[in-house]
Amino acid sequence: MLVKDCMTRHPIMIAPETLANEAQQIMTTNRVRHLPVVGDGKRLKGLVTAKSFALKSDSISSLNVWEISRRLANLRVKDVMVKKIDILTASANMTVERAAVMLNEARQSALVVLENPDIVVGILTEVDIMNALQLMLGLPTEGIRVTIRMPNRKGEFQKINDFLNDKDWCVMGIGTYPSPRVEGDFYDMVLKLPDTTIEEVREGLGKIEDHQIIDIRDVV
Amino acid sequence: MNMDKKFEQPVLKLEDVAITYKVRNGEIDAVQNVSFEIFKGESHGIVGESGCGKSTVAWAIVNFLGANGYVKSGSIKFQGQELVNKSDEELRRLRGDQIAMVYQDPMQALNPSLRLGDQMKEVLTVHRGMSESEAEDRCVDMLSRVYMPDPENVIKRFPHQISGGQQQRVVIAMALLNNPALLIMDEPTTALDVTVEAAVLDLIAELRRDFDTAIMYISHNLGVVARVCTQVGVMYAGEMVERAPVRDLYADPKHPYTQGLLRCVPKLGGDKASSQLYPIRGRVPPPNNRPSGCVYGPRCDYARQRCLDERPEVRQMPDGTSVRCHFAEEIDPAAWIPPEDIKLTPATEDVTKNEPILIIKDLKKYYDVAGSSLKDILGLGEKRKVKAVENASFEVPRGSTLGIVGESGCGKSTLVKTIIGLENATAGQAEFNVEDVTFDVTSSLSGRDKKLIQELQMVFQNPDSTMNPSYTVGQQIGRPMERFGTVPPDQIRSEVVRLLEAMRLGENYFDRLPRQLSGGEKQRVGIARALASRPELVLCDEPVSALDVSVQAAILNLLIEIQREFGTTLLFIAHDLSVVRFFSDFVAVMYLGQVMEFGPAEEIYQLPYHPYTEALLSAVPIPDPSVTQKRIRLEGNVPSAISPPSGCRFHTRCPRRKLMPDGGKKCETELPPWREFNNGHRIFCHLPKETLESFDPVISKAAEPAAD
Numbered sequence: 001m002l003v004k005d006c007m008t009r010h011p012i013m014i015a016p017e018t019l020a021n022e023a024q025q026i027m028t029t030n031r032v033r034h035l036p037v038v039g040d041g042k043r044l045k046g047l048v049t050a051k052s053f054a055l056k057s058d059s060i061s062s063l064n065v066w067e068i069s070r071r072l073a074n075l076r077v078k079d080v081m082v083k084k085i086d087i088l089t090a091s092a093n094m095t096v097e098r099a100a101v102m103l104n105e106a107r108q109s110a111l112v113v114l115e116n117p118d119i120v121v122g123i124l125t126e127v128d129i130m131n132a133l134q135l136m137l138g139l140p141t142e143g144i145r146v147t148i149r150m151p152n153r154k155g156e157f158q159k160i161n162d163f164l165n166d167k168d169w170c171v172m173g174i175g176t177y178p179s180p181r182v183e184g185d186f187y188d189m190v191l192k193l194p195d196t197t198i199e200e201v202r203e204g205l206g207k208i209e210d211h212q213i214i215d216i217r218d219v220v
Numbered sequence: 221m222n223m224d225k226k227f228e229q230p231v232l233k234l235e236d237v238a239i240t241y242k243v244r245n246g247e248i249d250a251v252q253n254v255s256f257e258i259f260k261g262e263s264h265g266i267v268g269e270s271g272c273g274k275s276t277v278a279w280a281i282v283n284f285l286g287a288n289g290y291v292k293s294g295s296i297k298f299q300g301q302e303l304v305n306k307s308d309e310e311l312r313r314l315r316g317d318q319i320a321m322v323y324q325d326p327m328q329a330l331n332p333s334l335r336l337g338d339q340m341k342e343v344l345t346v347h348r349g350m351s352e353s354e355a356e357d358r359c360v361d362m363l364s365r366v367y368m369p370d371p372e373n374v375i376k377r378f379p380h381q382i383s384g385g386q387q388q389r390v391v392i393a394m395a396l397l398n399n400p401a402l403l404i405m406d407e408p409t410t411a412l413d414v415t416v417e418a419a420v421l422d423l424i425a426e427l428r429r430d431f432d433t434a435i436m437y438i439s440h441n442l443g444v445v446a447r448v449c450t451q452v453g454v455m456y457a458g459e460m461v462e463r464a465p466v467r468d469l470y471a472d473p474k475h476p477y478t479q480g481l482l483r484c485v486p487k488l489g490g491d492k493a494s495s496q497l498y499p500i501r502g503r504v505p506p507p508n509n510r511p512s513g514c515v516y517g518p519r520c521d522y523a524r525q526r527c528l529d530e531r532p533e534v535r536q537m538p539d540g541t542s543v544r545c546h547f548a549e550e551i552d553p554a555a556w557i558p559p560e561d562i563k564l565t566p567a568t569e570d571v572t573k574n575e576p577i578l579i580i581k582d583l584k585k586y587y588d589v590a591g592s593s594l595k596d597i598l599g600l601g602e603k604r605k606v607k608a609v610e611n612a613s614f615e616v617p618r619g620s621t622l623g624i625v626g627e628s629g630c631g632k633s634t635l636v637k638t639i640i641g642l643e644n645a646t647a648g649q650a651e652f653n654v655e656d657v658t659f660d661v662t663s664s665l666s667g668r669d670k671k672l673i674q675e676l677q678m679v680f681q682n683p684d685s686t687m688n689p690s691y692t693v694g695q696q697i698g699r700p701m702e703r704f705g706t707v708p709p710d711q712i713r714s715e716v717v718r719l720l721e722a723m724r725l726g727e728n729y730f731d732r733l734p735r736q737l738s739g740g741e742k743q744r745v746g747i748a749r750a751l752a753s754r755p756e757l758v759l760c761d762e763p764v765s766a767l768d769v770s771v772q773a774a775i776l777n778l779l780i781e782i783q784r785e786f787g788t789t790l791l792f793i794a795h796d797l798s799v800v801r802f803f804s805d806f807v808a809v810m811y812l813g814q815v816m817e818f819g820p821a822e823e824i825y826q827l828p829y830h831p832y833t834e835a836l837l838s839a840v841p842i843p844d845p846s847v848t849q850k851r852i853r854l855e856g857n858v859p860s861a862i863s864p865p866s867g868c869r870f871h872t873r874c875p876r877r878k879l880m881p882d883g884g885k886k887c888e889t890e891l892p893p894w895r896e897f898n899n900g901h902r903i904f905c906h907l908p909k910e911t912l913e914s915f916d917p918v919i920s921k922a923a924e925p926a927a928d
Contacts, residue, residue: 009432010231010260010401012299015313030229030300041348041398042317116358119348121399 003099004092006132007113007122013038016045016078023048023077034110034123037081042119044089044112046081053080089114092121096132099124138173138192144201145192147215148208152178152185159208160189167204169193188214229300230257231402231434232281237294239273239280248507249292250276251458255534258402258451263428263435265449265466267442267481269768271504273458274438278404281436282319283311299401316347320395324407326387329394330379336390337375343397362393366423369856383857385416392423399431406438413627414795415854418839421448422853440768442485443798443841446470454478457504457515460534464541467845472553474543476520479553484773486802488825488842488919497802498558499774503738514546521559522551572805572820574617577789578639578757583648583658585609585631585638589862606861608634610813610869611648616806618756621783621790623804623821625797625836629858631813632793636759639791640676641668652676652757674704677755681762683742687734693720693745694730700753719748722785723778740771744778751782759791764799776803797840801825809833812869813861819901828912830903831876837918850918868892868906879911 013036014023023035027050037046063071090099090111099111103126113122134140150156164171173192180188193201198216206213239251251273258264266274279285281296281303296303298314306314323329331339337359344355356375363371366389379387388408395403405424409417425448428435439445445452446466453463454477462475473479480500502519511517517527524547532546545551586605595601609631616622624632637643638658639650645658657672677700680686687696697716701707707715717727723744734742743763750758760779764772776799783790794800800807800821807824809817809832817830824833838852854873859865865872868887877884884906892906903912 010299010318010399010434012301013318015310026300032229038317043348116350116354 001096001132001136002092003090003094003096003111003113003124004122006096006128006135007092007124008128009122011036011120011123013042013120014048014077015039016076016081018077019073020053020075020077020080021073023080024053034125036112036120036123037077038120044084044087044114044118044120046078046083047087047110047112048077048081049110052082084118087112090124091115096129100129103129136173137175137190138171138194141172141192141194143172143192143194143219144196144198145190145215145217145219146201146205146213148189148191148205149179149182149186149212149214150189151210152187156187156210157189159211160191160205163204163208169196228259230259230297231299232436233257233295233297234277234281235295235297237277237280237296238292239276239285240290240292241285242288242290246508249458249510250289250507251280253294253534254455254458254460255294256451256453256460256463258434258436260401260434261428261432262451263424263437263449265437265439265445265452266455267439267445267452268455269440269481269504269770271507272455274440274455275406276458277455278321278406278436278438281404282315282321283308317398318400319402319404320398320400321404321406322388322391322395322408324410326384326391326411327379329391330387332379334378335375336377336379336382340375340390340394340397343394347398358397359393362397363390365396366390366393366427367419368393383416385412385420385857388412388416388420389423392420392427396427396431396433400433402434402436404436404438407440408437409444410439410441414797414839414841415627415835417444417841419853421841422851424448441841442470442481442769442843446843446845447841454481457510458507459515459544461516461544462541463543464539468539468541470843470845472539474537474541474548474551475516475545476522476551477516479551479556480519481769482843483556484769485843486798487844488798488801488837488840488847497773497777499777500770501559503740514544516545521556522547571619572617574619576615577618577653578616578791579649579651580615580639581613581649581651583609583612583635583638583650584646585634585643586646604862607813607864608861609638610864612808612815613648614806614808614815614818616757616789616791618789619783619787620805621792621803623792623794623800623807624810625794625800625807626810627795627836627858629812629861630810631861632810633761634813635810636678636761636791636793640678640759641673670704674700674706674753675756677750677753677758679743679746679750679758679760679763681766683739683746684734686746687742689734692731692733693725693737696734696745697749697752700749704753706752706754716748716752719752722782723748724774738771740767740775743767743771743775747775747779747782751786751788754786755788757789757791759793761793762795763792765794765796772799779803797825797836798842809836812858812864814869814904816870816904817902819897820899823897823899823901827915827917828897828903828909829915829918830905830912831874831907832870834915834918835875842919847919847921849920850916852918868904876907876915880906 012026012030012032016037016039027035033050035048036044037048039045088102088106088108088111090113092113092115103111110123110125112120113124115121171191172194176187176189179186198218201216235255237251237254238249241248241250254277268274280291291304337356340359341355344350344358345352359375360371363374368374368386368389374382409420412420421444437449449466452466452469453460456477462478473482483498484500486497500519505511513528513530514532517523526546532544534542534544536542537548585608587608589604589606591601591604593601612635626632634643638645641657649656650658694716697719698712701712701715717730720726720729725744764775767775782788792803804821807821808815809830811832816832817824835852835854838849852875856873859872867889871877871884871887877887880887887906892904895903895905895909
């Protein structure tokens with residue numbers, strides 16, 4: 001899955017001249033946490049996040065209460081936004097795992113997706129990545145979710161594949177990862193199988209040599 | 221991505237919007253209390269007859285209402301931002317960046333004096349400050365995205381050098397260049413031929429998926445909306461009377477107006493008997509004189525006192541449909557019985573076996589083309605001709621109706637004009653009442669026998685341009701009676717009144733001027749005038765295509781009744797295949813001047829088909845989302861009639877040609893034979909009879925979901 005497949009297209013965007021107040025209102029009514037700031041035909045200028053509205057005590061400590069409210073009322077998006085240089089950006093053709101790494105490393109919650117070279121085409125947030133994970137593991141459809149532990153060597157996946165072929169079963173979602181907290185070199189594989197039962201899966205996949213079912217459940 | 225809508229905010233949300241135009245003596249409420257929302261990747265159709273406020277809503281969104289129009293109340297929110305009372309500068313930014321519009325006439329959106337590439341690039345260079353070469357690459361990409369053949373060359377051309385369908389593609393590509401969040405399409409395919417329309421509709425559906433754009437799709441055509449939309453709102457007299465997901469709306473319409481509309485359109489899905497039309501009685505109230513109760517009350521079959529007194533509010537039904545009707549739950553459209561006055565009595569006699577009144581034999585009509593080279597000017601060049609009609613042969617029995625269908629430029633009108641004498645035939649014969657009407661090839665219509673002129677009359681598409689604006693209705697209809705002496709002078713008035721009554725117009729129309737009539741009424745006067753001389757054969761050139769569906773249904777029923785009463789023979793040109801099926805006894809399908817298929821109406825719509833008819837049937841938008849159509853799209857454009865393709869004229873675009881041995885070489889060189897089938901059904905094709913019979917049917921009704 002690539003960024004373009006799971007990003008939010010046509011994100012709500014605002015102009016740098018918009019009042020900060022209004023931006024905050026737009027975020028609340030639309031329940032979004034990030035607003036790309038654009039100018040000159042969707043060119044990225046900055047990003048407004050919830051943090052942007054936090055008052056910085058040093059900037060107002062010398063003001064009296066009237067001056068504070070006036071200052072707040074006249075605050076523009078361009079005064080509070082995260083500047084372009086500090087925004088995490090990605091291209092639409094990046095892989096979703098790479099984007100996840102970027103977010104993780106930078107400890108940020110959103111990536112602005114740009115194309116030729118700085119036009120905003122979408123936004124990818126943690127929520128979108130979680131959605132992608134969900135889809136990859138076949139969550140929206142009903143079925144049996146089984147986790148199989150197998151040794152990390154050639155030919156192990158082939159065994160499962162042969163079995164599925166024999167049974168003529170389909171797979172709605174699939175994911176693998178190195179087995180956590182075990183001794184030795186093992187991999188866990190999560191499979192989502194529709195139109196079957198726990199018993200049938202146990203009966204078949206559980207019998208494969210060197211493989212072990214470590215979790216099985218009937219889920220939506 | 222499939223996400224739950226409850227967490228998603230609509231791209232566009234209208235709440236209780238009222239739009240008003242200021243006029244000299246007050247204000248006119250064009251639109252009242254319209255609410256709807258469009259989500260990302262959804263296409264929301266707005267249907268309704270002309271003047272119901274569809275386009276006004278679209279204009280209000282982008283603030284194009286003009287100097288005297290304004291949003292009186294309500295809110296229009298685009299991505300959560302209020303658009304009403306927004307500054308011009310901000311709106312301009314939104315329109316450029318986020319909202320795009322596509323109009324009915326692509327030529328309105330294209331500058332005729334600029335090359336297509338230059339006007340497309342302008343969007344990117346001016347708006348985004350992109351460099352010329354980069355912008356050009358992007359334009360070419362986008363043009364190939366909308367399946368424009370040869371995009372590198374197209375950008376060097378001027379708008380008039382490409383066809384209408386291609387122009388519309390350019391406009392759509394241009395609208396998408398900025399990747400808008402909302403695309404407003406106002407009747408984008410209405411001016412296009414059905415085969416081109418089908419391709420553009422496919423394109424719209426595909427782009428919606430790929431770009432996740434929210435589309436607001438305005439159309440008067442219920443079939444088109446059924447094909448491209450996911451949600452539909454029905455508007456009537458400035459109000460949205462019903463809003464539902466597309467399947468629900470067509471399968472189970474709740475509002476009496478929606479039910480009435482669906483009864484007005486002929487459907488190709490069912491059998492011929494089910495395509496009986498029932499027009500809605502009365503007419504749409506003008507915006508300055510709307511009833512105080514339900515706007516549809518005066519025309520509604522179910523109206524009660526409460527409907528006339530109290531304006532219904534929009535109500536949410538249990539299945540999610542919203543409807544503006546007091547009694548929506550109680551109304552069962554299946555139990556509706558057509559009122560006596562709009563019911564059509566079934567035909568009592570079979571007219572198809574009558575002796576022929578019109579026999580056309582190898583009729584040809586060529587036009588000379590003036591060349592522009594020096595040789596041509598000196599008269600030395602070879603004379604070139606537009607072969608508008610080629611070897612047309614058929615017979616029309618007395619009292620029956622022949623429908624002629626085909627795309628624009630296929631020679632339908634020329635054929636009819638040649639028969640009536642507005643054009644001289646180049647060769648061939650047209651025998652009317654055993655008398656050849658093409659005998660006077662050198663003389664014009666004025667040289668014809670008066671009796672012949674009287675017996676052949678014509679109804680035109682646009683009644684406006686055929687009526688003298690300073691003559692009253694009575695004078696216009698009385699004129700042919702006077703001229704041909706069919707009625708004694710002292711009885712002309714009573715005869716005109718009788719005709720007006722037959723047209724359901726009444727005597728009070730006698731002294732009205734054309735400008736005091738609505739479009740449908742004008743067409744009725746046009747028909748009355750054609751019938752005034754008691755002709756035997758009436759040629760109708762697209763008589764209903766400019767009219768709203770409810771008016772169209774009334775006119776079609778009227779024509780059928782008149783035909784039964786007077787025994788008139790009708791030649792009926794139309795581009796709408798569903799109308800022709802409902803209306804005709806025989807159908808001729810034309811392509812590029814050549815009749816491709818001829819036969820009884822029912823046979824044309826069933827197997828076997830000519831490959832061209834098959835493509836046409838697959839392209840017709842059917843107002844029923846449960847009907848599935850085989851997807852056959854013709855590639856390329858209709859070739860020029862100056863140098864039509866050799867052999868079979870359809871071979872350059874024929875999707876079935878590959879079924880011929882050696883890839884259809886024969887189609888390129890030899891004229892096809894007429895393949896004869898049952899009941900005089902003929903197909904002009906090289907494919908053997910067995911192959912033609914082996915096609916799958918184009919239109920099939922999806923199996924009904926099993927009852928619970």
